Amino acid sequence: MSRILVPCxxxxxxxxxxxxVRTSQxxxxxxxxxxxxxxxxxxELQEITFKNYYTAxxxxxxxxxxxxxxxxxxxTCLRDYCxxxxxxxxxxxxxxxxxxxxxxxxxxxxxxxxHPVPCEQPALLCESLPDPSRVSSEVQQMWALTEMIRASHTxxxxxxxxxxxxxxxxxxxxx
Amino acid sequence: xxxxxxxxxxxxxxxxxxxKGSNLYSQLERQAWASLQRPEIKLESLKEDIKEFFKISxxxxxxxxxxxxxxxxxxxxxxxxxxxxxxxxxLVYMRKAQGSWEKxxxxxxxxxxxxxxxxxxxxxxxxxxxxxxNKWNEMGTDEPDLSLFRPVYAPKDFLEVLINLRNPNYENGxxxxxxxxxxxxxxxxxxxxxxxLKECFVELGLNTGQLGIDDSTQVPPELFENEHVxxxxxxxxxxxxxxxxxxxxxxxxxxxxxxxxxxxxNISSEPEDVLYYEQLKTNVIQHDLLxxxxxxxxxxxxxxxxxxxxxxxxxxxxxxxxxxxxTSVLSHFAxxxxxxxxxxxxxxxxxxxxxxxxPPNGVIPFHGFSMYVxxxxxxxHEPSKLYQIFREMYVRFFFRLHSISSHPSGIVSLxxxxxxxxxxxxxxxxxxxxxxxxxPLRISFKWMVRAFSGYLATDQLLLLWDRIxxxxxLEILAVLAAAVFAFRAVNLMEVTSLAAAxxxxxxxxxxxxxxxxxxxxxxxx
Numbered sequence: 072m073s074r075i076l077v078p079c080x081x082x083x084x085x086x087x088x089x090x091x092v093r094t095s096q097x098x099x100x101x102x103x104x105x106x107x108x109x110x111x112x113x114x115e116l117q118e119i120t121f122k123n124y125y126t127a128x129x130x131x132x133x134x135x136x137x138x139x140x141x142x143x144x145x146x147t148c149l150r151d152y153c154x155x156x157x158x159x160x161x162x163x164x165x166x167x168x169x170x171x172x173x174x175x176x177x178x179x180x181x182x183x184x185x186h187p188v189p190c191e192q193p194a195l196l197c198e199s200l201p202d203p204s205r206v207s208s209e210v211q212q213m214w215a216l217t218e219m220i221r222a223s224h225t226x227x228x229x230x231x232x233x234x235x236x237x238x239x240x241x242x243x244x245x246x
Numbered sequence: 247x248x249x250x251x252x253x254x255x256x257x258x259x260x261x262x263x264x265x266k267g268s269n270l271y272s273q274l275e276r277q278a279w280a281s282l283q284r285p286e287i288k289l290e291s292l293k294e295d296i297k298e299f300f301k302i303s304x305x306x307x308x309x310x311x312x313x314x315x316x317x318x319x320x321x322x323x324x325x326x327x328x329x330x331x332x333x334x335x336x337l338v339y340m341r342k343a344q345g346s347w348e349k350x351x352x353x354x355x356x357x358x359x360x361x362x363x364x365x366x367x368x369x370x371x372x373x374x375x376x377x378x379x380n381k382w383n384e385m386g387t388d389e390p391d392l393s394l395f396r397p398v399y400a401p402k403d404f405l406e407v408l409i410n411l412r413n414p415n416y417e418n419g420x421x422x423x424x425x426x427x428x429x430x431x432x433x434x435x436x437x438x439x440x441x442x443l444k445e446c447f448v449e450l451g452l453n454t455g456q457l458g459i460d461d462s463t464q465v466p467p468e469l470f471e472n473e474h475v476x477x478x479x480x481x482x483x484x485x486x487x488x489x490x491x492x493x494x495x496x497x498x499x500x501x502x503x504x505x506x507x508x509x510x511x512n513i514s515s516e517p518e519d520v521l522y523y524e525q526l527k528t529n530v531i532q533h534d535l536l537x538x539x540x541x542x543x544x545x546x547x548x549x550x551x552x553x554x555x556x557x558x559x560x561x562x563x564x565x566x567x568x569x570x571x572x573t574s575v576l577s578h579f580a581x582x583x584x585x586x587x588x589x590x591x592x593x594x595x596x597x598x599x600x601x602x603x604x605p606p607n608g609v610i611p612f613h614g615f616s617m618y619v620x621x622x623x624x625x626x627h628e629p630s631k632l633y634q635i636f637r638e639m640y641v642r643f644f645f646r647l648h649s650i651s652s653h654p655s656g657i658v659s660l661x662x663x664x665x666x667x668x669x670x671x672x673x674x675x676x677x678x679x680x681x682x683x684x685x686p687l688r689i690s691f692k693w694m695v696r697a698f699s700g701y702l703a704t705d706q707l708l709l710l711w712d713r714i715x716x717x718x719x720l721e722i723l724a725v726l727a728a729a730v731f732a733f734r735a736v737n738l739m740e741v742t743s744l745a746a747a748x749x750x751x752x753x754x755x756x757x758x759x760x761x762x763x764x765x766x767x768x769x770x771x
Contacts, residue, residue, distance in 0.1 A: 120325075120327050122327075124415070125415050157436055159434055160434045160435060160436035161337060161413070161433070161434060161435050161436065161652055162436045164337065164415075165336050165337050165338060166325070166336060167324065167325035167327045167328045167332065168325070169325060169327075230573035230574065230576075231573070232529075232571065232573050232602060232603065232606030233533070233602070234591050234599070234600055234602060237369075237591055238367050238369065238533050238591070238602065239365065239367060239368055239369065239591060239592040240365060240366040240367045240589045240590070240591065240592060240602070240604055241359070241365055241366060241589075241592050242356045242359060242360075242366065242589065243352045243355060243356055243366065243587050243588065243589050243604060244587075244588045244589055244590060244595075244601075245349060245352060245353075246588070
C-alpha cells in the first residue's frame with residue numbers, strides 16, 4: 072500500500088488568551104495551529120509527522136464534513152498527548168513525532184483520524200518476543216532503508232586517509 | 247504492523263548491516279562452510295543443524311556478544327524523518343554551540359600552523375622514516391623541542407564554553423531562583439535525583455558486596471571475596487558479555503580485570519586486528535602530523551610527570567600516534583555531536599575529491615588526553631590489544647567528556663548532575679563555597695573530564711572504570727565528584743578561598759576508598 076504526502080496548509084500559531092489585552096507578563100500556555108487541506112478528493116489520513124519545539128502536550132481536533140445538510144462538527148481525536156515527560160527539562164523538546172491512525176469499528180470516516188490515540192498506548196504492545204520468521208520477512212521490507220545506509224558507509228575497514236598516497240595539508244577548512 | 251514491531255525490525259536490520267562488515271561475519275561464514283563436512287549436519291535440516299552447531303561451538307555466544315555490543319553503543323534508530331544531525335545531537339542550540347566551539351579549535355590549530363610555519367601533515371623523507379622505525383619502542387627518549395607548541399585547549403577553556411551555553415527558548419524571568427544563580431550550568435537538562443540514582447546503581451547499595459570495600463584485609467574473604475572471584479571465573483569461562491557487564495558492577499578482581507574488560511568491550515585479538523595495528527604503525531612512520539607534536543607535548547606534560555604512569559610513556563606514544571591515523575574511529579561521529587575537521591590536499595582547495603579529514607581519525611587531542619590511555623597500560627602490555635581497548639573505550643565513553651551534547655552521559659549533564667546533587671543535599675557547603683568564590687564545579691570539572699585519571703590512585707581508578715563499564719554510563723563520575731565533596735564537607739566549610747579549596751583537592755592523589763563516598767551520597771535521603 073503506497074502512501075503519499077497530502078498537501079496541507081499550516082497556518083500561523085494563535086495564542087489562546089483570556090481577554091483582549093496582551094500583556095508582557097501574561098504568556099499564553101496554549102497555542103493553536105490550524106491545518107487545512109486544499110485538496111477536494113477524500114483521503115484516508117494514516118500518519119501525521121512533525122518536529123516538536125518545546126510543546127509539552129498536544130491535542131488534535133478535527134472538523135468533519137459528512138454531508139451538505141448536516142453542519143460540520145468538531146471532534147477531539149487526541150487530548151493532551153504527552154510529548155515532553157518533564158516540561159521544564161529538555162526531554163522530548165525537539166523530537167520528531169509520528170501519530171498514526173487506528174481503526175475504530177464504530178466510526179466510518181472517509182478521512183481523518185478515526186480513533187483517538189490515548190497516552191496509555193504502550194500497554195497495547197505485545198509483551199512477548201515477536202515471531203522470528205515474521206520479523207525476518209519484515210527485515211526484507213526494511214532492506215531498502217539499509218541499502219541507503221550502506222551507501223553512506225565506507226565498506227573498507229582499513230581505510231586510507233590519503234588521496235593517492237598524498238596527505239600534504241596546509242590548513243584546516245572552516246566549512 | 248505496529249510501530250514497535252517495525253522499530254524492532256529496523257534495529258535488527260541496522261545491526262545486521264553493521265555486523266556484515268565485521269570480521270565476525272566472515273568468520274561465521276567460514277565456520278558455516280566448514281561445518282558442512284561434519285556428519286551431524288544434514289541437508290534436509292541444514293539451517294537448524296548449522297544453528298545447533300553454532301550454539302555448541304560457542305559461535306552463537308560470540309554473535310550474541312557482538313549484538314549486545316552494538317546495542318550498548320549505537321543509539322536506537324530515531325524517527326525516519328529525523329536527519330543525521332538529529333542522531334548526533336537532537337537539540338539545535340547544542341549543535342550550534344558545538345559547531346562554534348569546533349571552529350575555535352580549528353582557528354587555534356590553524357594559527358599555530360601559520361605562526362610556526364609547520365604544515366598540518368607531510369610525508370616523512372625515507373631517512374626519517376627509518377629512524378623512527380628504529381626507535382619505535384623508545385620514543386620517550388626523544389627530546390624534541392616542543393616549547394613553541396601549546397595545547398589546543400585545556401579543560402578550563404571548555405568549561406567556560408559550557409558555562410555560557412544557553413537555551414534560546416528558556417526564560418528564567420527577572421526573579422532570582424536557585425537554578426539560575428547558584429550553579430554554573432544554566433541548561434535545563436533532565437538529571438537523575440538520589441532516588442533515581444539509587445534505583446539505577448542498585449548494586450552499589452550498602453547491602454551488596456563491593457570490591458574495594460568488602461575485600462579489605464579486615465573482612466574475611468569467605469564473606470564475599472572468594473565467591474565473587476569464583477563467579478568472575480565462571481563468567482569468563484562462559485564468555486558472555488552481558489553477564490560480565492552485570493558482574494563487574496560490584497568491581498572486578500585484579501587478576502580477572504583485563505579479560506573482563508575485553509569481554510565487555512567485545513575485543514578479541516585476532517590476527518586481523520594485529521595486522522590492522524601494524525598498518526596504523528606504518529601510517530605513523532610514513533606521515534608526520536602536527537597533531538603528533540601535540541600528543542608528545544601532552545604526554546610530556548601529564549603522564550610523564552605522574553608517579554604512576556611515567557613508566558608507560560613509550561606505550562602512550564605507540565597508542566596515541568596510531569589512534570590519530572585510525573579512520574575506523576570516524577564512524578563514531580554518527581552518534582557524537584562533534585564532527586571531524588576537514589582539510590584539502592595542498593593546492594586543491596575546494597575540490598571535493600581532494601577533501602580529507604584531519605587528523606585521519608577526526609579527533610584533536612587536548613591537554614590531558616593521554617591520561618585516558620595511561621591507566622589501561624596497567625592492564626594490557628601487548629600494544630595492539632592495548633590499542634583496541636583504548637579505542638573502544640574512547641568511542642563508547644570518553645568522547646562524551648569533551649563534546650557538547652544533551653546526552654545523559656555527556657559532560658554537560660554530568661556537570662549539571664554534580665551541581666544539582668550538591669545543591670540539593672549539601673546546600674550549606676555549596677553556598678559557602680560560592681560565597682568565597684570557589685564554585686564547586688570549577689574544582690570538580692577537571693576530575694570529570696579526565697574520568698578521574700590522575701586524580702585517584704590507580705587501583706581506585708580501575709574500580710571506578712569497572713563501574714563505568716558495568717553501568718554503561720558516565721554518571722558515576724558526577725556522583726563520585728559530589729561524594730568527594732560530601733566526604734570532605736567539614737574541612738571544606740573551613741576554607742576561605744578558592745586557592746585553599748584547590749589545594750585540598752589537588753593533592754596528586756585523592757586517597758579514598760572509591761566506594762565509601764558513593765555510599766555516603768547514596769544514603770543521603
